[in-house]
Amino acid sequence: MVQAVIRRRPRREAAIAQSRGLMSDLLARIAKERDDAAFRELFETYAGRIRSFMLRMGADPGVADELTQETLFAVWRKADQYSADKGAAATWIFTIARNLRIDKLRRETPWQELPDEVAAAIPSEEVPVDEAIASAELQERVRRVLAELSREQREVVTLAYIDGLSHGQIAERLSLPLGTVKSRMRLAYQKVRAALEQIT
Amino acid sequence: MTVSPSKHPDDATLMSYAAGGLSEPLAAVVAVHVVLCQRCRAEMRALDALGGLLLADCPVGPLRQSTVPARPEEGGARLVRPEPIGEALLPDPFLRRFGLDAKPLAWRRLAPGIRQIRLRLSGGVPGDLRLLNIAPGRAMPVHGHGGTELTLVLSGSFHDATGRYGRGDIQDVDDEVEHQPIVEEDGCICLVASERRARFKGLVSRLLQPLTGM
Numbered sequence: 001m002v003q004a005v006i007r008r009r010p011r012r013e014a015a016i017a018q019s020r021g022l023m024s025d026l027l028a029r030i031a032k033e034r035d036d037a038a039f040r041e042l043f044e045t046y047a048g049r050i051r052s053f054m055l056r057m058g059a060d061p062g063v064a065d066e067l068t069q070e071t072l073f074a075v076w077r078k079a080d081q082y083s084a085d086k087g088a089a090a091t092w093i094f095t096i097a098r099n100l101r102i103d104k105l106r107r108e109t110p111w112q113e114l115p116d117e118v119a120a121a122i123p124s125e126e127v128p129v130d131e132a133i134a135s136a137e138l139q140e141r142v143r144r145v146l147a148e149l150s151r152e153q154r155e156v157v158t159l160a161y162i163d164g165l166s167h168g169q170i171a172e173r174l175s176l177p178l179g180t181v182k183s184r185m186r187l188a189y190q191k192v193r194a195a196l197e198q199i200t
Numbered sequence: 201m202t203v204s205p206s207k208h209p210d211d212a213t214l215m216s217y218a219a220g221g222l223s224e225p226l227a228a229v230v231a232v233h234v235v236l237c238q239r240c241r242a243e244m245r246a247l248d249a250l251g252g253l254l255l256a257d258c259p260v261g262p263l264r265q266s267t268v269p270a271r272p273e274e275g276g277a278r279l280v281r282p283e284p285i286g287e288a289l290l291p292d293p294f295l296r297r298f299g300l301d302a303k304p305l306a307w308r309r310l311a312p313g314i315r316q317i318r319l320r321l322s323g324g325v326p327g328d329l330r331l332l333n334i335a336p337g338r339a340m341p342v343h344g345h346g347g348t349e350l351t352l353v354l355s356g357s358f359h360d361a362t363g364r365y366g367r368g369d370i371q372d373v374d375d376e377v378e379h380q381p382i383v384e385e386d387g388c389i390c391l392v393a394s395e396r397r398a399r400f401k402g403l404v405s406r407l408l409q410p411l412t413g414m
Contacts, residue, residue, distance in 0.1 A: 048260030055261065065264055087245055090252030098220040098251060102227075135245075142249040160219035161254045167216060168347075182212040189211040192246050 023089035024082075031079035043072055050097050057105055057164035067104055071097045088139040101164065141195040145188075153188040156181055205237045205368030213348065213372055214240060218247035224321050225329035225393035228294070229350040229370065232391060235291050236368035289354050289389065305331070313338045328394045333387070334358075340381035340388070347395030349373050356388035 023045070029038035050071050054064035074096045082092050149157065159170045167185070171178045208214070209230055216222045217230040234240050285291045295301040298319045307315035313335035321329060331354075334340060340351070340358050350372055357366040360381040365371055371381075 047263055049255060049258040051263060052258040052261040053255055056258075061264070064261075068263075087249060088252055090256045091245075091249045092252070094252040094255045095248050097255065102220050138246060139249055139253075142246055143253055146250060146253050157215075157219075157250070158254060160216055160221045161251045162258060164220055166221045166223065167212060169221075182210070185212040185215050186210070189215050189247075192250060193211075193243065196243065196246050 024084045027075070027079045027082045027089055027092075030076060031082070039072075039076055042075065046075075046093060047072060050093075053097060053162060054101060056162050057101060059101075059105060063104065067097075067100055070100050070104075074100065085135055087135045091139070105164070138196075142192065145191045145195045148191060149188055153184050153191075156184045157188050160185065204239075205233070205366070205370070207363065207365055207369035207371060208237065208240055209233060209350065209370050210372045213350070214243065215247055218244055218251060223327050223395055224325045225319075225327040226348060226350055226395060228319075228329055229352045229391050229393045232290060232294060232354075233352050233368065233370045235285060290391075307333055326396060328392075328396075330392055331389065332392055333389045334383045336383055336385045336387050338383045340383060340390075347374070349394040350392070352391045354389045354391060356386040357384045358382060358388050358390075359384060 023042065026038040026042045029035040030042070047068055051064050051068045054067045055061070059067060071093070075093060078096075082089065086092070146154070155174070156170055159165045159173060165173065167178060167181050170176075171181045174181070209217070213222070213226070213230065217227055217234075222230060234244055289305075290300075292301065300317070300319075305317060307317060310316045310332075315333040317331040319329040319331065321327060332340075334356075340360075350370060351365075352370045353365045353367055355367055357364060358381045359365065362371070364384075365381075
């Protein structure tokens with residue numbers, strides 16, 4: 001089971017990579033023209049993945065369908081709030097799916113959606129290097145980090161992000177001490193941070 | 201006024217927050233910290249990007265016919281749009297979520313020099329989330345024992361052996377940590393979450409202990 005979780009899927013990754021540039025164009029067409037064909041295309045790329053994502057956290061198939069629809073409807077409604085310089089389309093879609101999943105499966109309200117615009121609104125004396133990194137560059141760096149994670153690091157990261165497990169649940173699933181799970185996660189995080197800190 | 205907290209959540213805590221795996225009380229505290237902390241906001245962008253890539257890497261599951269919409273209906277928006285908070289104590293979405301937006305905060309006396317507001321978590325969610333308002337010179341309650349405990353300073357400050365904590369700073373401890381935090385002259389309002397239910401009895405007894413020299 002865990003093996004399946006961490007197995008790389010190079011072909012699918014490549015397919016998404018090719019359409020990556022397209023995704024933000026599709027979102028722009030949805031926002032500006034309420035373009036049905038653009039939505040359809042985005043739907044075809046993401047619906048099956050989002051459904052897998054929802055199923056992994058233990059949603060039953062009916063709930064997974066419902067959450068998949070809700071996520072993609074939110075994408076349709078909020079396409080005008082997406083801007084490519086804030087992050088990749090995939091990142092934005094992930095945050096919507098994640099928040100809806102938290103809301104539904106844990107009966108929590110999605111006020112976690114606090115970041116980003118607040119950042120823009122709070123006056124700051126200096127913009128740190130990280131915030132100045134263009135989103136395409138950020139995406140590329142994070143992609144490299146993901147490829148460089150050790151098998152063990154990728155395993156805990158995937159169980160956290162995709163299966164939605166807490167530190168304690170991951171420890172239980174892998175029969176590892178809690179401290180080991182946290183330290184693997186910290187190591188993965190340090191690679192993300194290092195990628196942010198590299199100055200091009 | 202620029203807030204630049206110097207004390208952040210543990211890396212593993214922040215990653216778990218980005219992944220959506222933190223329990224509600226802990227996520228509540230981290231969400232407010234992220235609003236107040238430029239560094240963690242920047243890092244959240246990268247952590248969210250990691251989620252986007254992992255989602256894109258998910259296998260394509262089969263869809264039922266009913267999943268595929270003809271054209272989405274409008275309306276029913278549920279995600280909260282964030283708003284700037286400047287020097288406000290807490291973000292509006294947070295106040296609304298916990299029913300604190302309509303009236304002035306109703307502090308209840310817990311012990312001499314200490315007032316609190318307990319926040320109601322979603323049904324069935326374990327843990328404890330409360331606002332504490334502590335007078336200068338008092339000891340901060342330490343009510344851990346069992347799981348992660350997060351303390352976020354909203355105004356004023358406290359200090360302990362690990363340093364000084366001011367607005368936006370977060371103390372992320374697990375049960376192994378022992379500390380004796382002391383509230384500074386400006387008092388301290390903080391948001392405290394624990395993963396499991398706080399041991400209220402222990403908390404009260406700690407609070408009732410005045411510090412030497414008071």
